[in-house]
Amino acid sequence: MEAKRRLKRKELRFKVVIVGTYGVGKTSILLQHFDRYFTRDPKTTVGVDFRQRKFHVNNASVILEVWDTAGEEKYANIVQIYYRGAHAVIAVYDIMKRTSYVRALEYIAEITGQAVPPLVIALVGNKRDLCQDGRREVATETAATFAAARNLVFMETSAKSTDNVDELFESVSERLVDECEKRKTDTHLRQKLRLNSSPTTATTPTPPGHRVRCCHTS
Numbered sequence: 001m002e003a004k005r006r007l008k009r010k011e012l013r014f015k016v017v018i019v020g021t022y023g024v025g026k027t028s029i030l031l032q033h034f035d036r037y038f039t040r041d042p043k044t045t046v047g048v049d050f051r052q053r054k055f056h057v058n059n060a061s062v063i064l065e066v067w068d069t070a071g072e073e074k075y076a077n078i079v080q081i082y083y084r085g086a087h088a089v090i091a092v093y094d095i096m097k098r099t100s101y102v103r104a105l106e107y108i109a110e111i112t113g114q115a116v117p118p119l120v121i122a123l124v125g126n127k128r129d130l131c132q133d134g135r136r137e138v139a140t141e142t143a144a145t146f147a148a149a150r151n152l153v154f155m156e157t158s159a160k161s162t163d164n165v166d167e168l169f170e171s172v173s174e175r176l177v178d179e180c181e182k183r184k185t186d187t188h189l190r191q192k193l194r195l196n197s198s199p200t201t202a203t204t205p206t207p208p209g210h211r212v213r214c215c216h217t218s
């Protein structure tokens with residue numbers, strides 16, 4: 001009860017990294033969510049980009065630090081440094097390109113194989129608005145089945161039509177809070193939960209490879 005009260009008062013800060021091969025729409029998803037903006041010609045991401053936003057989940061304030069990474073393979077080493085410390089990773093593919101789905105699954109395999117895997121992984125099929133003309137290469141059921149078997153968040157989005165874009169970040173926030181509460185319950189008798197209380201006004205992003213404190217035990 002006391003821990004629940006403490007959770008209500010605290011702000012939880014999470015590092016979220018978006019990965020996926022080039023052109024799947026990672027930057028477009030972010031632009032749509034943060035700026036309500038879509039363009040046919042966003043700049044190709046070079047290295048990484050950072051945005052942050054506050055969500056309310058139950059009675060907790062959740063701050064997501066969202067990192068947009070470059071999909072081109074020449075940046076793969078940099079991307080790896082960023083997802084290493086992440087609380088959540090969103091692996092995006094283009095539903096019209098099977099190769100991008102295969103790359104998203106490779107990312108997920110790499111990420112889950114880490115010594116400290118993220119609390120939450122989301123598999124996201126983007127460009128859902130294009131599937132109406134029958135050019136889809138990845139069936140919803142194929143990806144949904146894969147995700148369900150591994151307890152991943154799964155969603156098909158359209159950065160163009162805004163479909164499921166906000167819902168994606170809301171689901172990730174909710175799942176992060178759930179995972180924190182689960183860990184608290186699991187270790188409740190033996191260990192004490194500590195929550196991060198960084199102010200929402202903080203603009204300094206977490207350095208790459210570092211995990212900000214959210215719901216670890218001591």
Ligand SMILES: Nc1nc2c(ncn2[C@@H]2O[C@H](COP(=O)(O)OP(=O)(O)OP(=O)(O)O)[C@@H](O)[C@H]2O)c(=O)[nH]1
Nearest residue numbers: 022023024025026027028040045071127158159160
């Ligand atoms: N129709 C449609 N086009 C999209 C959607 N999302 C992105 N695009 C287009 O796909 C192209 C690539 O989008 P980006 O957001 O730059 O892709 P990215 O994954 O950030 O690419 P990198 O930065 O190179 O890794 C652009 O022309 C976008 O306009 C979508 O949901 N629907």
Ligand SMILES: [Mg+2]
Nearest residue numbers: 026027044045
């Ligand atoms: Mg980009």
